[in-house]
Amino acid sequence: MEIDLTRLRHIAAIARTGSFSRAAEDLHITQPALSRSIATFEKRFGLRIFDRDRSGVVPTAMGRLVIEEAERVLRAARDLDHNLRLYARGEGGDLAIGTGPLLAMLLPDIGRRFLDECPAIHLRASVRTPEHLVQELLDDRIELIFGNSWAIRDIPDLEFSSVGSVRLAFLVRAGHPLTAQSGITLEMLAQYPPASAASSSVAGLSSATGSFICDNFHVLRELVIQTDCVWLSAPSVLADDIAAGCLVALKVEDFHDIDSEVALITRRNRTLSPSARSLVDHLRGLLSAHGSRAFA
Structure with missing residues (x-):
């Protein structure tokens, strides 16, 4: 049986205001509609949530448990909504990557810039040569690899694209x-x-x-x-x-x-997460900046 978040919001609003009429105003619905919503919920689960008397609305003993659970579910739903929006913008969640030894020197810059813009991201980086990172990629323990690709070009189920050079x-x-x-x-x-x-x-x-x-x-x-x-x-x-x-x-x-290509190595036919795409853009910018430096 599915739980209707709207009805849980109705229960929480009545508990917060202590009144059907004030709760209805806060919810922008009519009081009869709110009363029907609570009656439907009580009938469906065979319990009474609120007692009504002259002083107002008082939760029953069982109702207090329902209100506590409802508020917990609503907090979780708000957190999920918030996190899903972050994930969609590449600003939250977990991101695991692999990088070759040379690019490890850029990880502080990558981490600083990336986490400044996406402070809710949990970024994990494994540093090894790409041929030693491939199994982690194939096992989905990391989402992508940055590094040279010459030693792993013949491995099936991988895709390669250039993100720059050093x-x-x-x-x-x-x-x-x-x-x-x-x-x-x-x-x-x-x-x-x-x-x-x-x-x-x-x-x-x-x-x-x-x-x-x-x-x-x-x-x-x-x-x-x-x-x-x-x-x-x-x-x-x-x-x-x-x-x-x-x-x-x-x-x-x-x-x-030598201009050594830096490859983005991923699983074939896998869509990168928004946070991974954002990280790739950060690395492209860093490599472009490093490529513009000249040394005598």
């Missing part, structure tokens, strides 16, 4: 032996261990030394600042470290800087 260059610490060299080549880079999130074979660089592989961007950054590792990364994302003299972007004669 320019990559070789970075080393300030005071690295290569910073004192001119005419730097890939062969010279190969004398130093590469640091990377995914593979020790970076941009075709065949290293004569060991390597350090880690999908944590901050760990890679600290390692490169403290060692002679060579790191293919995004100068725009590390602009503060470059400006502070902690890192140096190398000019390599036989290597052209």
